[in-house]
Amino acid sequence: MPKAYRPLLPAFLLLTMLVAGSFYLMIKVSLADPLEPIFSLTLTYYQNHLSRSSFWMNALYSLYLAVSASLLSTVIGTITAYAIATSEKTWLRQFSEKVMQAGMILPYLYVVFLAFLMLGQAGFISRLALMLGFIDHKNAFPALIFDSAGMGMIWVYAFKGIPFVTVMTLTVMTRINRQYQDVARTFGASRLQRLLQVYLPLSRRVILWSCLVLFAYALGSFEVPHLMSAFRPRPLSAELYSLYLRPGLTSLSEAMALGVLMLVLGFITAGIYLGTLDYLLRNTTRFKWKGLTGKTPFETLWLTMLSVFWLIPMGYVLLFSFFAAIPFPELLPRHFSLQFWESTFRGNPMFFRALLTSLQLAAISGFLATLLGLMTARSLSRLPHNTSVGWFAFISLPLFAPAVILTIGLHLLMLRLALANSKTAVVLAHVLISLPYSTAILTTYLVGIGSEMEEVARTLGCNVPYYYRKLLLPLLLPGLFLSFCIGFLLSFSELFSVLLLGGGNVLSFSMLMYPAIMNSQWGTGAVMGSIFLSIHLLLFFLADRWVRRSVLGTDYLF
Amino acid sequence: MKSIIKHAGFLLIIAALSGFWLFGCGNSSQSVPEKTIFAPNDWEEIVEQGKGTSISILMWGGNPQVNRYMDEWVAPALQEKYQIELRRIPMNAPEFMAKLLNEKRSGMDTGTADLVWINAENFRTAKEGDLLWGPFTHWLPNQQEFYDSESPDLHLDTGVPIDGMEALWGRAQLILAYDTAIIAEPPGSYRELLNWAKENPGMFTYPNPVDDFAGAAFIRGAYYELTGLEEDELSREMSREAFWEISQPVIDYFLELQPHLWRQGNAYPASQAQLDDFFRNGETIFTMGFEVGKTLGMIREGTFPETVESHIFETGSIGGSHYLAIPFNAPEKAGALLVIDFLQSPEAQLQKYKPEVWGDMPAFAPVRLPPSFQKDLEEIEAQPGMPSLASLARYRLPEMHAQSIDWVKNIWQEEVGGQ
Numbered sequence: 001m002p003k004a005y006r007p008l009l010p011a012f013l014l015l016t017m018l019v020a021g022s023f024y025l026m027i028k029v030s031l032a033d034p035l036e037p038i039f040s041l042t043l044t045y046y047q048n049h050l051s052r053s054s055f056w057m058n059a060l061y062s063l064y065l066a067v068s069a070s071l072l073s074t075v076i077g078t079i080t081a082y083a084i085a086t087s088e089k090t091w092l093r094q095f096s097e098k099v100m101q102a103g104m105i106l107p108y109l110y111v112v113f114l115a116f117l118m119l120g121q122a123g124f125i126s127r128l129a130l131m132l133g134f135i136d137h138k139n140a141f142p143a144l145i146f147d148s149a150g151m152g153m154i155w156v157y158a159f160k161g162i163p164f165v166t167v168m169t170l171t172v173m174t175r176i177n178r179q180y181q182d183v184a185r186t187f188g189a190s191r192l193q194r195l196l197q198v199y200l201p202l203s204r205r206v207i208l209w210s211c212l213v214l215f216a217y218a219l220g221s222f223e224v225p226h227l228m229s230a231f232r233p234r235p236l237s238a239e240l241y242s243l244y245l246r247p248g249l250t251s252l253s254e255a256m257a258l259g260v261l262m263l264v265l266g267f268i269t270a271g272i273y274l275g276t277l278d279y280l281l282r283n284t285t286r287f288k289w290k291g292l293t294g295k296t297p298f299e300t301l302w303l304t305m306l307s308v309f310w311l312i313p314m315g316y317v318l319l320f321s322f323f324a325a326i327p328f329p330e331l332l333p334r335h336f337s338l339q340f341w342e343s344t345f346r347g348n349p350m351f352f353r354a355l356l357t358s359l360q361l362a363a364i365s366g367f368l369a370t371l372l373g374l375m376t377a378r379s380l381s382r383l384p385h386n387t388s389v390g391w392f393a394f395i396s397l398p399l400f401a402p403a404v405i406l407t408i409g410l411h412l413l414m415l416r417l418a419l420a421n422s423k424t425a426v427v428l429a430h431v432l433i434s435l436p437y438s439t440a441i442l443t444t445y446l447v448g449i450g451s452e453m454e455e456v457a458r459t460l461g462c463n464v465p466y467y468y469r470k471l472l473l474p475l476l477l478p479g480l481f482l483s484f485c486i487g488f489l490l491s492f493s494e495l496f497s498v499l500l501l502g503g504g505n506v507l508s509f510s511m512l513m514y515p516a517i518m519n520s521q522w523g524t525g526a527v528m529g530s531i532f533l534s535i536h537l538l539l540f541f542l543a544d545r546w547v548r549r550s551v552l553g554t555d556y557l558f
Numbered sequence: 559m560k561s562i563i564k565h566a567g568f569l570l571i572i573a574a575l576s577g578f579w580l581f582g583c584g585n586s587s588q589s590v591p592e593k594t595i596f597a598p599n600d601w602e603e604i605v606e607q608g609k610g611t612s613i614s615i616l617m618w619g620g621n622p623q624v625n626r627y628m629d630e631w632v633a634p635a636l637q638e639k640y641q642i643e644l645r646r647i648p649m650n651a652p653e654f655m656a657k658l659l660n661e662k663r664s665g666m667d668t669g670t671a672d673l674v675w676i677n678a679e680n681f682r683t684a685k686e687g688d689l690l691w692g693p694f695t696h697w698l699p700n701q702q703e704f705y706d707s708e709s710p711d712l713h714l715d716t717g718v719p720i721d722g723m724e725a726l727w728g729r730a731q732l733i734l735a736y737d738t739a740i741i742a743e744p745p746g747s748y749r750e751l752l753n754w755a756k757e758n759p760g761m762f763t764y765p766n767p768v769d770d771f772a773g774a775a776f777i778r779g780a781y782y783e784l785t786g787l788e789e790d791e792l793s794r795e796m797s798r799e800a801f802w803e804i805s806q807p808v809i810d811y812f813l814e815l816q817p818h819l820w821r822q823g824n825a826y827p828a829s830q831a832q833l834d835d836f837f838r839n840g841e842t843i844f845t846m847g848f849e850v851g852k853t854l855g856m857i858r859e860g861t862f863p864e865t866v867e868s869h870i871f872e873t874g875s876i877g878g879s880h881y882l883a884i885p886f887n888a889p890e891k892a893g894a895l896l897v898i899d900f901l902q903s904p905e906a907q908l909q910k911y912k913p914e915v916w917g918d919m920p921a922f923a924p925v926r927l928p929p930s931f932q933k934d935l936e937e938i939e940a941q942p943g944m945p946s947l948a949s950l951a952r953y954r955l956p957e958m959h960a961q962s963i964d965w966v967k968n969i970w971q972e973e974v975g976g977q
Contacts, residue, residue: 122840146825230825231975245652245769247679324860328840335860415664503670504614504647511648519620520831
């Protein structure tokens with residue numbers, strides 16, 4: 001066995017089992033006639049989808065949404081990360097980093113709600129315009145939600161996506177040796193040039209990867225399109241969710257077939273899309289335009305604007321936990337009350353049990369995902385480039401499968417393994433979902449660290465455990481924490497997998513939070529959202545502090 | 559290049575090996591032991607077996623009033639009466655349907671759910687897919703004593719024959735809500751609504767009937783007013799062509815209404831909850847829902863202003879009933895029967911009817927109740943803002959045939975929504 005694979009083996013076995021198993025079962029369901037007791041092959045469901053005239057139009061619409069949302073988020077997110085990494089004002093840097101972390105944490109369903117509150121025809125901006133006399137009736141405000149250009153949906157994806165790209169790209173950008181920056185400045189490079197010549201080439205991988213995650217999510221997620229899209233054109237994922245909601249013995253098979261089609265479509269287009277982006281990013285150094293010379297306070301302006309843009313909507317979540325409604329056309333809420341906080345803490349016997357279970361599940365999944373991610377990343381960084389990319393594409397498969405479909409496949413798999421209806425099944429599913437994230441984060445770090453140090457250490461007679469303890473782990477620490485936090489966050493936000501794989505034996509926080517948001521119980525939903533947000537902000541804060549305490553200022557990776 | 563082939567080959571071998579390990583054993587479902595059959599002789603035996611069990615009920619958790627009723631009133635009462643521990647698990651119907659279908663497919667004979675809250679098409683699917691245990695309603699003492707055996711919803715659930723596979727838990731009716739501060743006199747029928755919408759463009763809409771239960775009921779309601787057919791004619795089985803033909807006036811109506819709807823009918827709210835949001839936010843001035851006590855509950859919470867009132871078209875509104883069923887692989891079937899019987903009891907039904915508790919219409923026949931319970935019922939109905947059972951019953955429309963209910967959605971999607 002090639003030596004490079006040794007650390008890969010446990011991760012590989014687990015992954016092959018989970019990914020290959022659930023995908024095999026997903027495809028099997030999509031090909032089976034559910035009305036027959038014994039498996040009988042049928043292509044009816046695929047034919048049904050492909051023969052619909054709206055299928056290709058809707059597929060194109062899905063791609064349009066995914067490309068524009070991910071591209072917008074990637075461009076703005078990268079600029080923001082650059083602004084944070086190079087800003088001279090420490091407090092602004094730290095503050096806007098926290099705001100971006102918070103933006104990344106907020107669950108999508110909240111962001112959908114915020115979109116209605118902000119962009120709706122009776123929303124905050126429209127009310128403001130009405131009050132200032134820019135429009136004379138709410139219907140004069142442009143339709144930004146349920147519009148065919150998908151502005152509302154793109155806003156939601158970008159609201160979550162920009163912070164994600166920022167946080168991910170920052171892991172590299174804050175660790176780029178400042179000497180490059182100083183050298184470039186000495187030679188008179190403008191800020192734009194420094195971004196293009198130094199920062200972008202070094203953080204190319206992480207930018208591409210974040211873009212891929214957002215693209216896959218925007219293509220496959222159903223909450224956002226289900227709640228915000230018009231009928232024609234309609235994203236495929238909204239159609240899929242509609243099939244899932246529709247009771248009927250064959251609708252699940254139909255949904256599975258659509259899911260598989262989306263998976264194939266997503267995987268192929270992602271390859272082309274990322275290939276193009278990669279080409280562009282490889283060639284940024286050829287770009288000669290100067291721009292942003294001199295001392296314009298660009299970073300300060302950009303970061304302040306961005307923080308305000310994110311804080312106002314997030315403040316609304318907190319506001320709603322104290323007020324039941326903001327009647328049209330007023331800007332401020334009415335009827336202050338603590339009833340929602342009280343009924344959540346006191347009136348709900350399941351609350352603390354669910355919170356505890358979720359903390360436990362999230363901590364275990366975060367830890368396991370980080371551990372497996374480290375093993376995988378170590379191996380990936382030693383494999384030949386093409387094998388490494390292929391392997392990475394394989395573990396990224398779950399990103400492309402719409403959540404409902406993936407969970408149903410995993411459920412069938414867990415039933416076969418006699419693991420269904422247990423915490424183990426839930427944890428395994430969460431590890432599977434988090435693994436692409438942890439692997440990507442840790443690969444970025446390992447590439448940055450490089451292999452020279454290990455070779456030097458080995459030449460000097462250093463054994464492997466000592467090398468890990470004294471060199472590798474301390475250098476990896478920020479990456480390990482970030483990977484843990486993301487795994488924790490993903491596990492905490494999961495709903496379908498807990499419902500289906502836990503089967504009622506596992507009661508999670510999300511099982512109490514999402515029904516409240518989905519059913520317009522905004523008071524209770526806002527209380528849960530505030531708790532959700534504070535738990536994660538606390539976690540990020542603690543991780544940051546620990547990293548700062550144990551790592552010296554000289555941990556440049558590049 | 560050689561090394562790549564070597565690497566890829568190695569990975570493939572491992573993948574194949576683990577694949578064999580996983581799927582080599584094939585259909586494990588055929589080797590499971592024969593399912594333990596629960597066949598009680600009489601109610602005493604059920605009580606005997608069901609006492610002291612732990613019962614899991616899977617139910618939609620989106621209404622805090624319902625949750626509180628189950629957690630704070632039902633659970634302690636069951637604990638006291640039968641020492642049963644009731645575990646409420648918030649799970650929507652699509653999820654538990656997927657769960658049961660997968661468990662059936664995989665041959666899992668002992669599941670985790672003892673009870674599910676179900677009705678309509680989900681019930682039909684569950685029945686067709688053999689996902690339920692039963693028949694069992696003949697065992698239930700409270701249903702035998704206090705329920706009207708002639709009542710259609712004890713035999714048919716949205717047109718699907720019940721055959722003893724689910725027990726009636728409560729009744730609801732499609733009710734509109736509007737703000738009296740904005741409109742003094744709401745339209746009283748579908749035809750009046752059209753005129754009203756023309757005068758007030760963009761202020762009315764209904765939830766997307768393809769995905770939402772209330773939205774679908776709103777469309778069905780129009781059939782009773784606009785097709786000119788009698789109620790029993792609509793509940794009869796029809797051919798596809800015949801149904802398409804009688805639907806024409808309804809299609810015309812909704813096409814005429816469409817440009818005057820919110821967003822000119824280019825988009826519809828995804829659910830009644832979203833419509834509630836729009837209503838609260840001032841985007842529309844009507845909302846609708848299936849819980850009789852919902853409006854009152856939202857007003858008390860402060861979500862709706864106090865000027866909001868419930869409203870039913872004089873031409874009638876679709877009624878819906880909801881039920882409890884026992885999954886095929888429920889571990890504690892006797893205990894589940896005890897819980898169902900308790901939830902059907904007059905005490906539990908009256909408590910559920912109180913607007914401050916849940917506001918769900920009781921399923922029993924009031925005339926069959928002992929006098930003390932009748933007095934309690936009158937007290938509840940005397941509260942302001944509470945529609946009486948008799949008045950709701952007067953406007954309550956029966957359901958159409960199950961197949962027609964599906965077609966209504968298809969017709970809307972093809973002729974109205976997709977246009």
